[in-house]
Amino acid sequence: MTPVRRGQWQTAADVLTQLTRQPGITRAAVARALRLSTGSATEVTARLRDVHLLTEVPAPSQGRGRPTTVLQPHPQGPVVLALDLRQSSWRSAVVALDGSLQDPQFNRHRSRRAQVVMKNLRREVQQAKQRYGSRLQMVSLAVPGTVRDNHLMQAPTLEWAELDLTQVTEGTGVPLLAGNDATLSGVAEARTGAAAGAGTAVHLIIEVGIGGTLLIDGVPAQGASGAGGEYGHMPFGDRSRPCPCGARGCWDLEIDGRALARHLKQPTPDDPVAYTEEVLRRTDRAARAAVTRVVTALGYGIAGLVNAHDPDVVTIGGLAIPLRAAAEDTFAEAYQGGLMTFHRTAPPPVLPATHQPDGPLRGAAALALDQLTSEPAVAAWVAQR
Amino acid sequence: MTPVRRGQWQTAADVLTQLTRQPGITRAAVARALRLSTGSATEVTARLRDVHLLTEVPAPSQGRGRPTTVLQPHPQGPVVLALDLRQSSWRSAVVALDGSLQDPQFNRHRSRRAQVVMKNLRREVQQAKQRYGSRLQMVSLAVPGTVRDNHLMQAPTLEWAELDLTQVTEGTGVPLLAGNDATLSGVAEARTGAAAGAGTAVHLIIEVGIGGTLLIDGVPAQGASGAGGEYGHMPFGDRSRPCPCGARGCWDLEIDGRALARHLKQPTPDDPVAYTEEVLRRTDRAARAAVTRVVTALGYGIAGLVNAHDPDVVTIGGLAIPLRAAAEDTFAEAYQGGLMTFHRTAPPPVLPATHQPDGPLRGAAALALDQLTSEPAVAAWVAQR
DNA sequence: CCCATTAAACTCGTCCTCCGAGCATAACGG
């Protein structure tokens, strides 16, 4: 086998990366972005066409000048299977190099037992493998829990024990990329959502507890083993209060349905999300007071994260959006009040996430595409053919 | 986000980067690390020699085989002036491409007034410019305060108002790179210190308050404007307590000399560092109890950061080292107790920083060298000659 | 309706880097 020369496909890989970042981009736009001469652009696209990585279709003309072409993934090009596992359902989509979700599927769990769910996911992977063969280059899986080296460590909503997620791709030989759903929805926001273009972004999502991630140039800070972003377990709260995670005083305990129930002197709800929505609909003083306390804890915590990370923007998802909306002034006051003085003149905006239901799926796809459009992966794809 | 384009001098830049990471590295070792053929290594070193970026000296032979050469910065090569501004003194050193500190200087402030100190620093820069001419490619400045876009925003120890730091290089045309001292000492630890080789590292240093940084692959998470890493202003403390930074409940207020004084019911000390050292020398019960409280706050806070960032290693500097040493069991208990369960089997080690006094200077140099050894900078150096 | 204008694609010679194979060299050690 001929050894692959260093960087041979670097520019080709860069072109593909552009395609994933801006679906529907034209060849001329790519050339401008990468500062390629038109000659180089001609050559690199021809090469990519030859190896079935992209096709070109005439672009609608925009004013004078010879019309350019729109770059599109090749119909025989590589694809990724993106999976999003949730508490009561799971979703899947096939993703080509432009990041568009094809053939999206939604399925309810019939059983929530880990082994049954795993089996269903494995079947989905096997079907994709059958359908796409060697075009299927990667499976990317979002899960609602702490992920570490493709193992699920803690999944409070699913109530599963530690679980090896690689069984999802077992027998297919397709590489797996598993990640936390909050982290991945953050990736989606940072790439094509409310935090698009931000150098540093903080993403937070409240469902049961709070999840999130720090994103630097669209790349999540995953930590040593992929378990980074557990902001819910920073001790922003009352240190006397134990958290199921094992620590004490976690922020988690101050900002979700369990906190509302505690403030309302009710037992811990079975479904904290539904419970929160219910409390948000109430208009009585006790409910409003409980919401105020939770929103205050949210605003202060976000301010602390802004102090620590100095992001361009903060994006929030899940229950954080209606919670803030229910007490906007309270939130603004807590957020401002928690900021260091010099941040106050132009505090980073706290924006609602734009990808809401698709976030984890799109983020999972984006991280997989990062790998597929790396130089070694492109070189390997060419060699494989 | 922006893909790295492989320019003409990419491999040459890679070689120089290797040199900054491992001073005294041999040509053969570089070739192995970068997977270059011996032919390419010969060519790239010859090219770098031609443009005065490095020289080679015979390496002491290590066993059989033709001896290789040690790569060294060229005597006419580019240099960086590294400056470390402290509360009562400032240091400087000239740094060549191997990161070694040449001509280190130590100076006490005669006056601590901002304008006087700035003038002295400017004079140092001008002298370096005179001595090194166009070889002086960058000035890298560490300051004990929050830095944002080369402006000093807050400097509690210096008691200075907001200050434009670019005046330090005014008139010389040399680019300035200013950064927080704690951040830069973290860079030094992550590159060549206690966190060397760590993918994700958290660095914390207590002097007056606590400073620190998150390092990913040796690169500090600087945030949108360079003010990232203000971990001291996360609300790990008592929310009723206002912080001079403008926020409330800051961790800062729980872990330094000011916290000790509060616990001991004494007025806020003028010099919290000296005060802390004094309390650490005391053996009475009240002092021990105060230290215990502070060390507990330190351990819990670090655990929270570990939960959030999942680092390979945590490095601590400044007063954090003697504080922990004064109550090791207390620290270990708080640290363990604050971790999420799955972190407890193999918690990241909390190691004392190894670069102590040189940290900021070495970190400042390292970040400047990152820029000098980038492909565009190498290409620019070649074009300039 | 034609043609100047415009923007982009295409062609091709050249430069540059890196590779690999073959050869040369400088150490060690029996």
Add this chain to the structure above:
DNA sequence: CCGTTATGCTCGGAGGACGAGTTTAATGGG
């Protein structure tokens, strides 16, 4: 002293990117 070993050196060749020159396909004013 010579075989072994690791490395450096030389040179032909491959391939990507550039840039200058040319061609092409659109617009829009006269």
